[in-house]
Amino acid sequence: MFNLFSLKGGLNNVEGFFCDGVNVGLKKAPANDGDVAFIRSDVPCDITARFTSNKFQAAPIKHYQEYPKDFQTNFILMNAKNANAMTGEKGVEDIHALFKELEKHHPVQNPVMSSTGVIGYRLNQEKIASAFSKFDYNAKNSERAARSIMTTDQFKKELAFKIELDDGSSFNIAAICKGAGMINPAMATMLCFVTTDADIPKADMEELLSEATEGSFNRISVDGDTSTNDTIMLLANKVSGSYNKEAFREALNKITFELAMMILKDGEGATKLVAFEVKGAKNDEEARTASIALSNSLLVKTALFGEDPNWGRIASTIGASGINCDDSTLTIHYDNLLIYSNEQRELDKEREEKAYIIMKNASFKVTCDLGLGEGSYTSYGCDLSYDYVKINAEYRT
Amino acid sequence: MFNLFSLKGGLNNVEGFFCDGVNVGLKKAPANDGDVAFIRSDVPCDITARFTSNKFQAAPIKHYQEYPKDFQTNFILMNAKNANAMTGEKGVEDIHALFKELEKHHPVQNPVMSSTGVIGYRLNQEKIASAFSKFDYNAKNSERAARSIMTTDQFKKELAFKIELDDGSSFNIAAICKGAGMINPAMATMLCFVTTDADIPKADMEELLSEATEGSFNRISVDGDTSTNDTIMLLANKVSGSYNKEAFREALNKITFELAMMILKDGEGATKLVAFEVKGAKNDEEARTASIALSNSLLVKTALFGEDPNWGRIASTIGASGINCDDSTLTIHYDNLLIYSNEQRELDKEREEKAYIIMKNASFKVTCDLGLGEGSYTSYGCDLSYDYVKINAEYRT
Numbered sequence: 001m002f003n004l005f006s007l008k009g010g011l012n013n014v015e016g017f018f019c020d021g022v023n024v025g026l027k028k029a030p031a032n033d034g035d036v037a038f039i040r041s042d043v044p045c046d047i048t049a050r051f052t053s054n055k056f057q058a059a060p061i062k063h064y065q066e067y068p069k070d071f072q073t074n075f076i077l078m079n080a081k082n083a084n085a086m087t088g089e090k091g092v093e094d095i096h097a098l099f100k101e102l103e104k105h106h107p108v109q110n111p112v113m114s115s116t117g118v119i120g121y122r123l124n125q126e127k128i129a130s131a132f133s134k135f136d137y138n139a140k141n142s143e144r145a146a147r148s149i150m151t152t153d154q155f156k157k158e159l160a161f162k163i164e165l166d167d168g169s170s171f172n173i174a175a176i177c178k179g180a181g182m183i184n185p186a187m188a189t190m191l192c193f194v195t196t197d198a199d200i201p202k203a204d205m206e207e208l209l210s211e212a213t214e215g216s217f218n219r220i221s222v223d224g225d226t227s228t229n230d231t232i233m234l235l236a237n238k239v240s241g242s243y244n245k246e247a248f249r250e251a252l253n254k255i256t257f258e259l260a261m262m263i264l265k266d267g268e269g270a271t272k273l274v275a276f277e278v279k280g281a282k283n284d285e286e287a288r289t290a291s292i293a294l295s296n297s298l299l300v301k302t303a304l305f306g307e308d309p310n311w312g313r314i315a316s317t318i319g320a321s322g323i324n325c326d327d328s329t330l331t332i333h334y335d336n337l338l339i340y341s342n343e344q345r346e347l348d349k350e351r352e353e354k355a356y357i358i359m360k361n362a363s364f365k366v367t368c369d370l371g372l373g374e375g376s377y378t379s380y381g382c383d384l385s386y387d388y389v390k391i392n393a394e395y396r397t
Numbered sequence: 398m399f400n401l402f403s404l405k406g407g408l409n410n411v412e413g414f415f416c417d418g419v420n421v422g423l424k425k426a427p428a429n430d431g432d433v434a435f436i437r438s439d440v441p442c443d444i445t446a447r448f449t450s451n452k453f454q455a456a457p458i459k460h461y462q463e464y465p466k467d468f469q470t471n472f473i474l475m476n477a478k479n480a481n482a483m484t485g486e487k488g489v490e491d492i493h494a495l496f497k498e499l500e501k502h503h504p505v506q507n508p509v510m511s512s513t514g515v516i517g518y519r520l521n522q523e524k525i526a527s528a529f530s531k532f533d534y535n536a537k538n539s540e541r542a543a544r545s546i547m548t549t550d551q552f553k554k555e556l557a558f559k560i561e562l563d564d565g566s567s568f569n570i571a572a573i574c575k576g577a578g579m580i581n582p583a584m585a586t587m588l589c590f591v592t593t594d595a596d597i598p599k600a601d602m603e604e605l606l607s608e609a610t611e612g613s614f615n616r617i618s619v620d621g622d623t624s625t626n627d628t629i630m631l632l633a634n635k636v637s638g639s640y641n642k643e644a645f646r647e648a649l650n651k652i653t654f655e656l657a658m659m660i661l662k663d664g665e666g667a668t669k670l671v672a673f674e675v676k677g678a679k680n681d682e683e684a685r686t687a688s689i690a691l692s693n694s695l696l697v698k699t700a701l702f703g704e705d706p707n708w709g710r711i712a713s714t715i716g717a718s719g720i721n722c723d724d725s726t727l728t729i730h731y732d733n734l735l736i737y738s739n740e741q742r743e744l745d746k747e748r749e750e751k752a753y754i755i756m757k758n759a760s761f762k763v764t765c766d767l768g769l770g771e772g773s774y775t776s777y778g779c780d781l782s783y784d785y786v787k788i789n790a791e792y793r794t
Contacts, residue, residue, distance in 0.1 A: 053717070055722050119709025
């Protein structure tokens with residue numbers, strides 16, 4: 001057994017890690033936010049990463065993949081406003097040049113870069129390199145780092161937990177994260193950096209990061225688009241000497257799930273967070289197909305925004321998803337309210353009124369029981385509002 | 398060889414067919430549009446239909462499928478405002494009851510029904526049956542019929558062609574159609590009724606309707622949702638005694654393609670129509686996957702609305718679609734303007750200005766050449782505006 005405590009702040013809670021962010025003019029004045037940031041460790045860290053499924057992976061991802069398997073690093077450089085994607089070989093060369101410049105200011109070992117922003121433009125070397133003399137390399141300024149990777153995000157995303165084991169030892173895990181749009185279950189347009197001082201074996205890092213990603217970032221949808229830069233990295237410097245696999249699993253699952261929910265709450269133009277639970281499917285894969293179809297459907301999303309208990313769009317989306325389904329065994333609930341069943345197909349006034357009340361909540365659950373088997377899956381989505389259109393029609397301006 | 402002439406109006410141009418529409422109060426006053434309509438033929442017609450791929454097919458589709466293969470009909474009844482979908486066995490029983498009532502007013506043989514509107518409510522028998530004494534069964538009022546099936550449509554959709562063959566004989570083909578939202582390449586939320594007096598064999602009706610549907614309604618996307626009611630029907634009364642397969646193929650392909658483009662132009666909240674041509678793909682299937690991903694992407698659609706030549710979203714969507722692609726062989730054009738190639742990755746001011754001008758057009762073409770093979774496919778989409786959200790958030794109110 002173990003105890004898990006929530007801590008204030010983010011990366012600052014993990015021993016041996018330092019971070020800071022500065023503004024070098026990539027984000028327009030009068031932005032107070034930084035646009036270039038780093039996370040570094042006193043000692044070399046094991047690192048595990050998961051990247052976007054997009055075939056056009058951005059230059060920082062290609063650069064990462066140049067390192068041998070099981071390399072260690074002590075430095076992550078991050079920037080906003082430019083994704084360094086679709087920039088070809090030049091995009092990777094620019095990263096090498098930046099790190100050559102960085103070495104003049106601070107010793108680094110196998111440094112890693114991570115970028116977010118507009119696709120199709122090369123990095124401004126001069127501006128980004130100007131950060132290297134501005135950074136406080138001994139700062140533990142998690143908030144500045146978290147704010148520096150924000151793009152359309154409305155709020156910073158950082159979390160930290162302390163895990164106390166029965167043997168009296170303890171370790172910490174913390175993360176910062178960005179993401180608000182271009183969010184799809186096949187990983188979101190997001191960057192997430194998790195640090196820990198747990199004495200975790202590399203094999204466990206691989207296994208548990210995959211599991212945590214599948215249970216969190218791979219289940220959320222703002223708009224069904226998958227970016228070129230999606231990245232989650234786990235860095236372990238092992239300095240606490242403490243570790244327990246089940247405790248770490250729970251902490252990592254919790255930190256990634258909560259960050260994923262923060263991304264959804266910050267979904268571009270989103271006003272509501274909705275869980276789409278599909279159960280009673282023929283198998284888990286079919287439940288997943290239907291659940292993700294629901295969290296991606298424009299008609300479902302606009303009905304959520306309109307607070308319209310139009311369950312027909314839920315049913316139609318399940319029917320269109322191509323899975324096995326039968327309208328005589330299907331039931332639909334909003335939270336605990338039965339909205340549709342074979343016996344009660346039309347929504348009477350009383351249930352419609354109750355549905356309105358549920359839909360006015362900032363979050364609720366839609367449960368679709370197909371009544372055909374044991375398969376289940378839950379994904380998480382948000383509504384689609386005028387502001388989504390505004391944000392994305394005007395993104396580059 | 399043959400000549401194809403465009404005719405004014407719609408179904409009124411085809412010999413032996415009659416149609417009308419009336420308002421029985423399903424559409425709220427002061428709507429001038431009808432809400433119940435019919436198409437009938439003096440003589441029994443061969444009929445071919447294609448229906449939605451949605452697993453929850455609406456009651457009128459189930460009712461149609463009760464007839465034996467190769468049945469003939471002389472009457473189609475249509476209504477708006479209620480899809481008669483997810484209504485179970487009662488939904489089909491309601492159709493039988495309506496046709497029993499209709500027989501008291503007009504002789505019918507194997508009548509067919511087609512409905513569009515909200516999902517999940519039973520038809521109002523009394524109101525719909527009240528149309529039977531209001532219809533002018535000898536009218537050729539195509540416009541009234543076309544307007545009676547409109548839901549969120551902004552304009553009526555009807556077309557007609559006359560085909561003159563070299564032997565001096567001729568036949569006509571005409572159609573009415575509805576659709577504006579819930580439009581997906583796997584058939585749109587649409588109803589389309591095509592009539593002809595061509596002396597076409599039943600086997601050709603089947604073959605040519607499949608081909609025409611694949612080349613038209615299966616290639617358009619407003620929002621990626623597939624409804625429970627999508628229907629296209631072809632009725633042939635053969636009274637002209639004239640027929641030529643190639644001429645009929647061209648006329649049917651043309652009438653369905655032009656109606657599909659009318660649906661897109663009327664796409665809920667749409668301001669632009671965009672063709673997404675993908676070529677140079679490894680095969681046609683991969684080209685289709687990428688093309689449809691483009692016409693469905695929210696980020697592409699909002700960039701179109703914002704008239705933002707943000708080709709990064711085009712590239713990212715192709716990369717996310719899972720097909721084989723390589724950013725060093727990819728080129729992207731807007732009409733004839735090269736927007737992206739391996740040699741010209743960043744958009745300079747001059748080309749950006751030219752791109753703005755193209756994007757201000759009401760329609761243009763995005764061509765993505767993957768440079769990998771011979772596969773090609775074109776689908777058609779529209780932009781996503783504030784009005785799409787407004788229309789769909791407030792649909793039932």
